[in-house]
Amino acid sequence: MNFEPAQTPENPLLAEPDLTTPLQISLLPKNAQTKIEFSLILPTYQESKNIPAMVEKLTSLLDGRMPGKYELIVVDDNSPDRTWEVAQALMPEYPQLRVMRRQQERGLSTAVIRGWQAAKGEILGVIDADLQHPPEVLFQMLDAVDNGADLVLASRHIEGGGVSDWSFIRRVLSRGAQTLGLIVLPGVIGRVSDPMSGYFMVRREAIAGKTMNPLGYKILIETIGRGNIGPIAEVGYVFQERQAGESKVTWKQYVEYLGHLVRLRLDLWHFDRFWRYGLVGFSGVFVDMVVFYLLSDPSTLAWGLTRSKIIAAEAGIVNNFLWNDAWTFADMSGHQRGWRKRFKRLLKFNVICLAGVILNVLILNLLFNLLGINRYLANLIAIGIVTFWNFWLNLKLNWRVTEVNNK
Ligand code: GDD
Ligand code: MN
Numbered sequence: 001m002n003f004e005p006a007q008t009p010e011n012p013l014l015a016e017p018d019l020t021t022p023l024q025i026s027l028l029p030k031n032a033q034t035k036i037e038f039s040l041i042l043p044t045y046q047e048s049k050n051i052p053a054m055v056e057k058l059t060s061l062l063d064g065r066m067p068g069k070y071e072l073i074v075v076d077d078n079s080p081d082r083t084w085e086v087a088q089a090l091m092p093e094y095p096q097l098r099v100m101r102r103q104q105e106r107g108l109s110t111a112v113i114r115g116w117q118a119a120k121g122e123i124l125g126v127i128d129a130d131l132q133h134p135p136e137v138l139f140q141m142l143d144a145v146d147n148g149a150d151l152v153l154a155s156r157h158i159e160g161g162g163v164s165d166w167s168f169i170r171r172v173l174s175r176g177a178q179t180l181g182l183i184v185l186p187g188v189i190g191r192v193s194d195p196m197s198g199y200f201m202v203r204r205e206a207i208a209g210k211t212m213n214p215l216g217y218k219i220l221i222e223t224i225g226r227g228n229i230g231p232i233a234e235v236g237y238v239f240q241e242r243q244a245g246e247s248k249v250t251w252k253q254y255v256e257y258l259g260h261l262v263r264l265r266l267d268l269w270h271f272d273r274f275w276r277y278g279l280v281g282f283s284g285v286f287v288d289m290v291v292f293y294l295l296s297d298p299s300t301l302a303w304g305l306t307r308s309k310i311i312a313a314e315a316g317i318v319n320n321f322l323w324n325d326a327w328t329f330a331d332m333s334g335h336q337r338g339w340r341k342r343f344k345r346l347l348k349f350n351v352i353c354l355a356g357v358i359l360n361v362l363i364l365n366l367l368f369n370l371l372g373i374n375r376y377l378a379n380l381i382a383i384g385i386v387t388f389w390n391f392w393l394n395l396k397l398n399w400r401v402t403e404v405n406n407k
Contacts, residue, residue, distance in 0.1 A: 039119030109214035125201030160236025216256030288316035
């Protein structure tokens with residue numbers, strides 16, 4: 001694919017981000033010399049007919065409230081109707097307008113995040129560029145942030161909200177998607193009345209450092225799911241009719257939404273990390289058994305059973321620690337280098353695992369002696385429960401705590 005060079009030097013486009021940089025928003029540098037407080041992203045695809053009116057409307061509103069303290073960032077995905085070029089031509093008239101033309105990456109959610117990465121404000125917002133999200137609502141949203149909300153969304157489903165001309169099917173699909181989301185991600189979808197909204201703003205510090213991994217359209221779910229979002233406020237709005245162009249929502253966005261729910265659900269369960277932890281646990285059982293054989297078997301050293309078991313169990317624990325530190329929790333231990341910190345983690349890991357051994361024995365006795373469950377099934381259940389126990393305690397008390405202490 002041949003990429004056309006950036007356009008006229010007097011209206012420079014924002015550089016397309018390096019795609020190897022993670023989708024992560026960082027805190028502004030302490031000495032950031034900027035007056036910009038609010039950055040509003042306008043993701044566009046085929047919006048050349050809407051963008052002039054949208055920029056004009058936003059400017060007249062925001063100039064009245066915060067002149068010189070806001071910026072509008074159009075993030076266009078190389079629209080065939082050259083929306084990026086239309087927006088670029090507006091820059092001389094609207095000095096607070098910036099434009100990014102993406103030629104390598106595509107998608108509404110990533111467009112918003114890349115816009116936030118280029119933003120200078122402490123408050124990061126997103127609004128559709130097709131005039132369907134009434135800009136007037138921005139003032140109430142900014143007021144809510146000033147009053148302490150971490151995130152404010154414009155909702156169609158509270159007082160003052162509504163949708164203008166949505167078909168019955170679209171309404172059912174939207175509500176259906178929301179209901180499904182409530183089942184899969186109650187702690188995220190249940191926090192707001194309109195999780196499908198693409199019109200909201202969030203404090204930069206509430207999402208700084210969190211790597212986003214969105215799919216499709218639903219940037220709000222990703223923001224609430226992965227961010228450190230405290231108070232959330234909502235403002236009612238009526239979703240307007242489109243003035244020009246058409247909605248890009250197809251069945252593909254609904255399929256992507258399902259994938260997004262599953263991905264976020266597994267990530268919030270630390271599923272990826274948990275199956276690594278389980279795999280490491282298996283390797284530990286293998287090490288334990290080999291050491292136990294070498295020490296206690298009559299054909300080898302024939303040491304006493306208890307002494308052999310204690311040494312073998314410790315060998316298994318050290319094995320598990322080394323793998324978990326270097327692989328399962330690598331993203332966290334990477335911030336806490338140094339032998340002293342590592343040895344401290346090993347000690348904590350030992351204490352948690354030894355407490356796990358005691359818990360294992362207690363559960364085994366409960367299941368086998370009290371409930372009469374087959375000893376091997378009882379042992380398997382006990383090992384399963386203790387694996388969860390060890391994983392969560394190590395995640396919360398070992399790797400994560402030392403990460404926090406390290407800040
Ligand atoms: N950069 C970029 N890349 N922008 C996109 C893309 C894309 O792939 N797809 C859509 N957009 C832009 C459109 O140009 C428009 O500004 C905005 O995202 C919304 O796209 P629409 O296709 O108009 O969506 P909709 O109006 O049917 O639904 C919108 O509103 C709903 C209610 O808030 C979307 O924001 C939905 O996510 C939202 O649920
Ligand atoms: Mn629209």
